[in-house]
Amino acid sequence: MSTAQKTQQRIPSFKDHALIGESAKIPINDATSVISLSPVVLPAPERIMDLHIRVSAPATGTNLPIILLSHGQGPSNNLSSLNGYSPVANFWAAHGFAVIQPTHLSSRALSLNPDEYPEAPWFLRSRVTDFKLILDKLDDIEALFPQIQGRLDHTRIAVVGHSGGGHTASCLLGARGNDPTHPSSEDMSEPRIKAGILLASPGDGRGGDGLGPAAANTDLKYHSHAEMKTPTLVVIGDSDGFPFLTTRGAEYHADGYYFSKGPKSLLTVKDGKHGLGGVSGYDTAEATDDESPERLAMVQRMTWAYLRSALYPDDLAWSVACAALEKLPGLGKIDNKD
Template sequence: MHAMSQPAPTPVFSISPVVLPAPGRAVDLQVRVSAPVTGSSLPIILLSHGLGFSHHLSSLNGYAPLANYWAAHGFAVIQPTHLDSRTLSHNPAVNPGGGYDPRHWRTRAEDMSRILDQLDVLEAAVPQLAGRLAPEKVAVAGHSMGGHTASLLLGTRLTDPHDGTLMNLTDPRIKAGLLLAATGRGGDAVTPTAAENYPFLTTTDFSAMAAPALVVVGDKDNSAFLTVAGPDWHADPYHLAPGPKSLLTLYGAEHGLGGVSGYDVAETTDENPNRVATIAQLTSAYLRSQLHPGDSAWQTALDAMTAEPDPPGHIDSK
């Protein structure tokens, strides 16, 4: 994709771990903050990691190709290490049973709201950020299981498999979202293995996910261990939620979307730096236009992609 009318990239600083006190959580909440070294009123992107096979990328140390790009283009990116991160799996306080705790669908979303509750603590801990955040301009992004987390914060409902409660974890402070290779609908679309290990996926309901979001999918992302519905399953948050939504379908992309989870990651089955650059540019443009009404970055990006002789994908909107 050709360079679009985005601001020139600025140098980025990244600090981790910043520790936010978290009473009642198994361990305090550790986050990485990446931001441009200059600029004020920085819009915020909360970035939720997936689960993945790597030992370290499912944490505040993942997703550098996106976090660095977004920060270089004017966003403050905040990445928590969720309790289901492999980096915590050896910690008996977090993982007493040794296996995956399916209740972390909830603690993941709560992590993000907790960060927004403590932006002042974050600014105090990172002097380079003091007075530079725009708490009224917040977006959430997530890849894979992180996309599920992001969708909950944007309005997706589910039934708690433990007690049958209909859960609403929507955070109205979050104004827009990016769902990257996110999970889709529940019911008979979910495989028996996924229903057993991730029972919360079986009751996903996107019908109340009203916040604006860009859903990014790969047309070769089968995720056969999670769904019987094929690559289209990942587009459910677009098709089954009310507008305004946009859907970016990337040709040839698999679950790693070209390598968004980290630089040169072994489990990226479709490594493609150009694809990652396309995602970084389009997501940045989308959030600029969502968080700064009147900003034409998104329309400019759409026009640029449409004009390409061999575009990397296509975009639908509603």
């Protein structure tokens, strides 16, 4: 063995991606190993097909709080399904949450013919009822995944949605259509859900004003956050000009914060675009111009901290994370309202 080999320092086992940069300064609890099962198939006789879900959880621990995670759409063939969003799903599970991900009927993985189904291609109402079914069947889900049986806390539940999934999450949190003559005005809020996060989510429809060509003729035209009363963190990228949804630019995605009742928080991701650093998947088509381990790590840590404090009011994770981010203006900023 050479002298160089004898003196070479061994590198400790890594905890994070080597490129997360300043985001490492945002405190987080220790990660644990994750177990995941898919597909877990829930019978759904009133749905076009049974509901397929993925469940991820820490390998150990009890009384695990639950995150319901709603995928967006996008050009990739698999990420708009239970197989997507591993950067956030695995992170949250490694840090103490059980994460449940359905494949909505709008998924590119299913590619249902829009000419055959009146609700296609977005299936906006069906997306919401998917989660109501999941909440009704939590005991069945545990029975189908014995390694988590008896380990979930059915009283601490949050919903998170990205892009189109943000619309789903917002409806469960109280948002709804503002035209009483339109079916979208139905209140589909879910009292079992105690907190939420909207990631690059659709904003208020304003009767179609400012909507992109793919959204102007959908229920998004009527969408309003005025009745979204559940505590929610809205996350936007300050460079998110996603024309598929809006011509208003990044401000559109902040509507859930500005036009809803408190308590709400707004996380603005510096230089973030619609992928927020890559929440939907690693090295993906959705994030070709937005891939950033540093931005992603910041979003991972801040969303984890928000949900810890939202579901456990005595947990100071959110205030500690906000104080840390305040010293890192190159990553983003927080606004809060009561």
